[in-house]
Amino acid sequence: MASNGPDSGAPAPPPAPPPAPAAGAPVAIVTGANSGIGLAVCVALARAGYTVYGGMRATASAAELLAAAAAAAVDPPGAVHVVRMDVGNDRSVATAVAAVLAATGDRVDVAVANAGYGKRVTVEGVPLSDYQSMMNVNFFGALRLVQACVPSMRRRRSGRVLGVSSVIGLVAFPFFGAYAASKFAMEGLWESSHAEYKALGVHFILMEPGPVATPMAHRPPGPWSPPDELVPVWDAYAAQFMAEFFSIAHTPDACADAFVRAVSDPAPALRYMTHPPSEGMLRTKVADLDGKGVAATTLALLATAKPGGGSTPPPAEADRAEQ
Numbered sequence: 001m002a003s004n005g006p007d008s009g010a011p012a013p014p015p016a017p018p019p020a021p022a023a024g025a026p027v028a029i030v031t032g033a034n035s036g037i038g039l040a041v042c043v044a045l046a047r048a049g050y051t052v053y054g055g056m057r058a059t060a061s062a063a064e065l066l067a068a069a070a071a072a073a074v075d076p077p078g079a080v081h082v083v084r085m086d087v088g089n090d091r092s093v094a095t096a097v098a099a100v101l102a103a104t105g106d107r108v109d110v111a112v113a114n115a116g117y118g119k120r121v122t123v124e125g126v127p128l129s130d131y132q133s134m135m136n137v138n139f140f141g142a143l144r145l146v147q148a149c150v151p152s153m154r155r156r157r158s159g160r161v162l163g164v165s166s167v168i169g170l171v172a173f174p175f176f177g178a179y180a181a182s183k184f185a186m187e188g189l190w191e192s193s194h195a196e197y198k199a200l201g202v203h204f205i206l207m208e209p210g211p212v213a214t215p216m217a218h219r220p221p222g223p224w225s226p227p228d229e230l231v232p233v234w235d236a237y238a239a240q241f242m243a244e245f246f247s248i249a250h251t252p253d254a255c256a257d258a259f260v261r262a263v264s265d266p267a268p269a270l271r272y273m274t275h276p277p278s279e280g281m282l283r284t285k286v287a288d289l290d291g292k293g294v295a296a297t298t299l300a301l302l303a304t305a306k307p308g309g310g311s312t313p314p315p316a317e318a319d320r321a322e323q
């Protein structure tokens with residue numbers, strides 16, 4: 001494990017470099033690895049043979065991950081390493097990924113942009129800065145990981161970038177507008193990049209968890225209230241949401257199984273659903289749940305582009321050119 005020292009108080013000593021991966025083992029980097037889905041994904045990937053570098057903003061919270069990895073008796077033991085990485089900070093992500101790439105000989109096979117959070121909001125009464133904070137972690141944090149990892153994947157013509165979206169990244173639930181916006185943004189970036197990078201062997205994949213029993217459900221709400229007219233439904237919906245949505249939650253381990261499918265699928269899809277009970281609700285908006293239809297459409301758009309030839313001039317311009 002790379003021990004990075006204390007996370008607050010006196011300036012931390014420079015972190016020790018992360019250890020090298022097990023010989024020949026594929027390499028994964030996972031953000032938000034100290035908790036919930038990220039923790040379970042680290043353990044599941046280690047069990048699947050990966051050397052995993054689990055990123056977290058406070059390495060003091062690494063104990064649960066390391067205990068879970070030890071309890072899972074992954075082979076070889078010690079296949080999970082901790083790196084300090086705050087996805088909200090450009091330099092933190094760039095430095096952490098560079099250190100991992102130095103340890104692995106410029107190899108990362110799988111990057112999982114998992115760190116994220118959600119709080120209930122309305123458009124009124126919530127400072128813009130709180131919207132920006134959520135975008136900074138959920139969307140720009142994911143993009144920071146992409147920018148740090150994808151060049152190495154492209155050079156090696158191999159890699160998978162898993163964006164942890166949500167069923168709320170496909171259907172925006174009431175009072176989750178900020179969270180949905182951040183996940184919709186991720187959906188757009190991944191959908192576009194999927195077409196661009198497929199021919200280079202780099203696969204952009206969206207994971208779509210439904211309710212998962214993680215600490216997320218118990219994180220404190222924001223300090224805001226909605227306008228008076230919305231208070232009754234805000235309160236009633238909060239109670240109903242917590243009771244109904246999370247009553248059908250599955251475990252982080254069950255969710256992580258879908259991630260193992262996504263990294264080992266010989267023909268990776270654009271989207272992986274992780275929670276079958278959510279699929280009926282999602283089909284009210286999306287018919288193409290694994291994104292194969294969308295991917296075929298966007299790849300066809302690229303297929304019509306003529307490298308070096310620019311676009312076909314519109315008819316009027318073509319007529320003029322002939323004169």
Ligand SMILES: NC(=O)c1ccc[n+]([C@@H]2O[C@H](COP(=O)([O-])OP(=O)(O)OC[C@H]3O[C@@H](n4cnc5c(N)ncnc54)[C@H](OP(=O)(O)O)[C@@H]3O)[C@@H](O)[C@H]2O)c1
Nearest residue numbers: 032035036037114115116117166209210211212214215216
């Ligand atoms: N649980 C669900 O029902 C569910 C459903 C759909 C999608 N998801 C998505 O799954 C991902 C993981 O969530 P989870 O359920 O596993 O929740 P979790 O247990 O609360 O874990 C969230 C992880 O993200 C990190 N994180 C949160 N805020 C951060 C910030 N401001 N800066 C840096 N890191 C931050 C946390 O670090 P700290 O511990 O340091 O805060 C933690 O490692 C999220 O992207 C979430 O949107 C969850």
